[in-house]
Amino acid sequence: xxxxxxxxxxxxxxxxxxxxxxxxxxxxxxxxxxxxxxxxxxxxxxxxxxxxxxxxxxxxxxxxxxxxxxxxxxxxxxxxxxxxxxxxxxxxxxxxxxxxxxxxxxxxxxxxxxxxxxxxxxxxxxxxxxxxxxxxxxxxxxxxxxxxxxxxxxxxxxxxxxxxxxxxxxxxxxxxxxxxxxxxxxxxxxxxxxxxxxxxxxxxxxxxxxxxxxxxxxxxxxxxxxxxxxxxxxxxxxxxxxxxxxxxxxxxxxxxxxxxxxxxxxxxxxxxxxxxxxxxxxxxxxxxxxxxxxxxxxxxxxxxxxxxxxxxxxxxxxxxxxxxxxxxxxxxxxxxxxxxxxxxxxxxxxxxxxxxx
Numbered sequence: 001x002x003x004x005x006x007x008x009x010x011x012x013x014x015x016x017x018x019x020x021x022x023x024x025x026x027x028x029x030x031x032x033x034x035x036x037x038x039x040x041x042x043x044x045x046x047x048x049x050x051x052x053x054x055x056x057x058x059x060x061x062x063x064x065x066x067x068x069x070x071x072x073x074x075x076x077x078x079x080x081x082x083x084x085x086x087x088x089x090x091x092x093x094x095x096x097x098x099x100x101x102x103x104x105x106x107x108x109x110x111x112x113x114x115x116x117x118x119x120x121x122x123x124x125x126x127x128x129x130x131x132x133x134x135x136x137x138x139x140x141x142x143x144x145x146x147x148x149x150x151x152x153x154x155x156x157x158x159x160x161x162x163x164x165x166x167x168x169x170x171x172x173x174x175x176x177x178x179x180x181x182x183x184x185x186x187x188x189x190x191x192x193x194x195x196x197x198x199x200x201x202x203x204x205x206x207x208x209x210x211x212x213x214x215x216x217x218x219x220x221x222x223x224x225x226x227x228x229x230x231x232x233x234x235x236x237x238x239x240x241x242x243x244x245x246x247x248x249x250x251x252x253x254x255x256x257x258x259x260x261x262x263x264x265x266x267x268x269x270x271x272x273x274x275x276x277x278x279x280x281x282x283x284x285x286x287x288x289x290x291x292x293x294x295x296x297x298x299x300x301x302x303x304x305x306x307x308x309x310x311x312x313x314x315x316x317x318x319x320x321x322x323x324x325x326x327x328x329x330x331x332x333x334x335x336x337x338x339x340x341x342x343x344x345x346x347x348x349x350x351x352x353x354x355x356x357x
Contacts, residue, residue, distance in 0.1 A: 005038035012076040024083040132350040143340035172211030173338030223254035257331040295332035
C-alpha cells in the first residue's frame with residue numbers, strides 16, 4: 001500500500017478517536033481523486049487477504065473480521081469527508097467532496113458480507129447511515145441555497161427511502177422556496193406576472209402541500225410540516241385551513257422557533273383580514289418568544305406605521321437595529337432555507353451512528 005494511503009488511514013484513526021475538526025482540516029485540501037485511489041488500495045489489500053484466507057479454507061470468522069475492517073475504513077472515510085462537506089462553501093470543492101462521498105457510499109453497498117443474521121443487521125445499520133448522510137447534505141445545501149443540486153440529491157434519496165418523512169419535508173421546502181424566490185411581490189401578481197407564470201407557481205405550491213400532507217400521514221406530530229402546510233395553504237388562498245394549522249403549532253409542544261414562526265404567520269393572516277389588534281397581539285407574542293429576533297420587531301413597527309403611530313413605529317425599528325447581530329438567529333431569516341437549522345444535530349447523529357457512540 002502506498003505511503004500516502006497509510007497516512008490517510010492514520011487520519012481516519014484520528015477521526016475515530018474524536019479529533020473531528022483536526023482530521024477534517026487535514027483532509028480538506030487533498031485531491032479527492034488521490035483519496036479515492038488510497039481508499040481503493042486499502043480495500044484491495046483487504047480483498048487480497050480475504051482471497052488468501054478463503055484459499056486456505058480458514059474459519060469464516062476471520063473473513064468476517066476483515067470485511068468489518070473494510071466497513072470501518074469506509075464508514076470513517078464517509079464521516080470525515082461529510083465533515084469536510086459541512087464546512088465547504090466553494091462550489092468546485094463542494095462538488096468534489098460530494099462526488100467522493102457518493103463513491104464511498106457505493107463501496108459500502110458493494111462490501112461482500114458473509115451471509116447470516118449478523119450481516120443482515122450490518123446492512124440495515126449501513127442503510128440508516130446512508131439515510132443520515134443524505135439528510136446532512138440536505139441541510140448543508142439548503143443553508144447554501146443550492147436548489148439545483150438539492151432537487152437531484154433529494155430525488156436520489158427518495159429513490160432509496162421512498163416513504164422518508166424528512167426527505168419529503170425537504171422536497172416540499174424546496175418547492176416552497178423556489179416559489180418565494182420566483183415571485184417578488186405577490187400583491188402585484190395580476191399586474192406583473194403572466195397567467196402561465198402564476199399557474200406554474202401555484203403548481204409548485206400545490207406540490208409542496210402534497211409533500212407536507214404525505215409527511216403528516218407518516219408522522220402526524222411533525223410540527224414543521226404542520227406549520228409549512230399552513231403557510232402554503234395561506235399562499236394558495238385557504239386562510240381557514242392556514243389558521244387552523246398555525247393554531248395547532250402555537251398551542252401544542254412545538255419547539256420555540258416553530259412557535260415563533262406560527263405567531264408571525266398568524267399575525268400576517270390577521271393583517272390580511274384587516275384585524276390590526278389581533279395582528280399586533282400575534283407579533284408581540286412572537287417577540288416575547290424570541291426577544292432577540294428582528295422579524296417580530298419589524299412586524300410591529302410596520303403595523304404601527306400603517307396605523308399612523310409613527311412614534312411606536314420608530315421605537316420598534318430602533319429596537320430591531322439594536323438587535324442586529326450575526327450571532328442572533330431569527331427563525332424567519334432561515335425559513336426559506338428549509339431544514340438548514342438542523343445541520344449540526346444531523347451531523348452529530350451521523351457521527352454517533354457511524355462511530356457506534
